[in-house]
Amino acid sequence: MAMTPLLIKADDFFCKREQSEEIEFDSGMEEGNPVIIAGFGRFGQITGRLLTALNIPFTAMEINPEQVDFVRKFGNKIYYGDASRLDLLRAAHADKARIFLLAIDDAEISLKTAAIVKQHFPNITIYARARDRKHAYQLMDLDIRLIRRETFGSALEMAGLILEGLGMSRQKAKQAMSTFREHDTSRLHAHQNMHTDDEKMIALSKSSRKELEELFEQDKFV
Amino acid sequence: MAMTPLLIKADDFFCKREQSEEIEFDSGMEEGNPVIIAGFGRFGQITGRLLTALNIPFTAMEINPEQVDFVRKFGNKIYYGDASRLDLLRAAHADKARIFLLAIDDAEISLKTAAIVKQHFPNITIYARARDRKHAYQLMDLDIRLIRRETFGSALEMAGLILEGLGMSRQKAKQAMSTFREHDTSRLHAHQNMHTDDEKMIALSKSSRKELEELFEQDKFV
Numbered sequence: 001m002a003m004t005p006l007l008i009k010a011d012d013f014f015c016k017r018e019q020s021e022e023i024e025f026d027s028g029m030e031e032g033n034p035v036i037i038a039g040f041g042r043f044g045q046i047t048g049r050l051l052t053a054l055n056i057p058f059t060a061m062e063i064n065p066e067q068v069d070f071v072r073k074f075g076n077k078i079y080y081g082d083a084s085r086l087d088l089l090r091a092a093h094a095d096k097a098r099i100f101l102l103a104i105d106d107a108e109i110s111l112k113t114a115a116i117v118k119q120h121f122p123n124i125t126i127y128a129r130a131r132d133r134k135h136a137y138q139l140m141d142l143d144i145r146l147i148r149r150e151t152f153g154s155a156l157e158m159a160g161l162i163l164e165g166l167g168m169s170r171q172k173a174k175q176a177m178s179t180f181r182e183h184d185t186s187r188l189h190a191h192q193n194m195h196t197d198d199e200k201m202i203a204l205s206k207s208s209r210k211e212l213e214e215l216f217e218q219d220k221f222v
Numbered sequence: 223m224a225m226t227p228l229l230i231k232a233d234d235f236f237c238k239r240e241q242s243e244e245i246e247f248d249s250g251m252e253e254g255n256p257v258i259i260a261g262f263g264r265f266g267q268i269t270g271r272l273l274t275a276l277n278i279p280f281t282a283m284e285i286n287p288e289q290v291d292f293v294r295k296f297g298n299k300i301y302y303g304d305a306s307r308l309d310l311l312r313a314a315h316a317d318k319a320r321i322f323l324l325a326i327d328d329a330e331i332s333l334k335t336a337a338i339v340k341q342h343f344p345n346i347t348i349y350a351r352a353r354d355r356k357h358a359y360q361l362m363d364l365d366i367r368l369i370r371r372e373t374f375g376s377a378l379e380m381a382g383l384i385l386e387g388l389g390m391s392r393q394k395a396k397q398a399m400s401t402f403r404e405h406d407t408s409r410l411h412a413h414q415n416m417h418t419d420d421e422k423m424i425a426l427s428k429s430s431r432k433e434l435e436e437l438f439e440q441d442k443f444v
Contacts, residue, residue: 034388035384035388042354042371042373042374042377043373043376043377043380044377045377046374046377046378046380046381046402047377047380047381047384049402050378050381050385050398050399050402051381051384053402054385054398056388098387098388099384099387099388101380101384103377103380125387127380127383127384127387129376129377129380132264146383146387148376148377148379148380148383149264149376150372150373150376150377151264151265151372151373151376152264152268152375152376153374153375153376153377153378153379154265154351154370154371154372154373154374154375154376155264155265155266155267155268155269155325155351155370155372155375156268156272156375157370157375158265158268158269158323158325158349158351158370159268159269159272159273161349161368161370162257162269162273162321162323162349163272163276165320165321165347165349165368166256166257166278166320166321176272176276177272180271180272180275213292215271216270216271216274216292216293216295216296219271219272219274219275
């Protein structure tokens with residue numbers, strides 16, 4: 001069977017002249033890589049693979065030592081252990097990195113890591129995987145803004161496929177998906193902003209059923 | 223804070239005259255809904271909410287009885303129990319539905335349900351959530367083609383965000399994401415087709431490490 005080759009060259013994608021200060025990852029950094037990926041499971045691996053295909057080096061942190069030691073073969077680094085450990089973050093040169101992908105599946109360890117990184121490495125930008133809305137709110141409480149809920153993207157793609165399966169044109173389905181995504185994201189931010197700290201705590205302890213019921217009502221009637 | 227209202231009307235999206243035979247969901251079916259959503263968790267809820275916003279009725283099946291009985295308020299039906307139970311599928315009128323969204327998170331129950339639905343309701347089209355590549359292969363073995371791995375969409379979005387954070391233009395980042403998605407999907411199908419049954423079993427038992435290593439090599443050298 002014919003394969004589609006993955007021919008991606010970073011040079012073709014980055015506008016070096018226009019943004020020369022931004023592009024430091026290919027200048028042969030000796031100590032630190034521009035990107036740290038904490039949690040190298042199903043989620044973090046996608047960024048790892050895409051960066052590898054583009055020859056952009058990264059440093060991975062993963063608690064499972066059997067998982068991914070081969071990533072070294074591609075010029076990357078990997079540190080084993082709990083990414084919320086300050087000594088490990090220092091060893092991984094979190095002080096030199098620009099981007100920290102927080103892709104840990106366990107919400108508690110994710111939040112603990114986020115707090116440590118925020119405190120000790122204020123210059124790094126955190127991109128965070130969230131398990132669900134509640135986890136997303138907790139990340140937002142730590143002033144993290146670049147968040148993706150881990151099943152949202154695929155679930156929305158699937159909803160679009162189903163609309164097409166029901167007879168909707170692809171263009172209309174994409175439009176419905178886009179409207180839904182914008183609406184849902186604005187709800188996420190609105191819920192966050194509407195709460196005082198005390199109320200937030202109550203909101204977080206609400207059952208998921210209650211929140212989902214509210215979402216259905218808002219989707220339909222707002 | 224101002225809300226963005228979600229104003230979606232099915233009438234605006236579906237081309238009724240052109241595809242009148244396709245659009246049966248709004249003709250007041252008494253017995254069955256056009257869509258069954260098995261597993262009403264984080265994944266299935268997105269389709270449920272989008273369909274609700276479009277006034278398209280669905281039937282949900284969910285094993286947790288406390289979760290979502292409110293969906294009835296929106297004109298939908300819900301059945302509690304294991305969606306792999308034939309009596310429950312019959313009660314949910316799987317024989318009348320056109321689309322079956324298999325959104326169960328547990329891979330084993332998902333596969334069991336898929337097999338039962340395929341056997342007893344051959345006319346329904348299954349759209350499946352997969353936990354990972356291995357689960358996707360197993361669904362493909364059941365001749366299911368409309369599959370989305372549950373974290374892939376969000377993980378790829380995140381990779382794109384990170385490329386932009388590194389200085390890549392949005393357009394180029396989207397192009398890289400699109401190339402990666404096509405490559406990854408073609409590998410998924412190629413692996414499936416290259417195996418005989420015995421080899422397939424070996425492939426499925428390979429560690430995720432081995433498979434990822436192959437993917438890295440293919441990304442880089444093919």
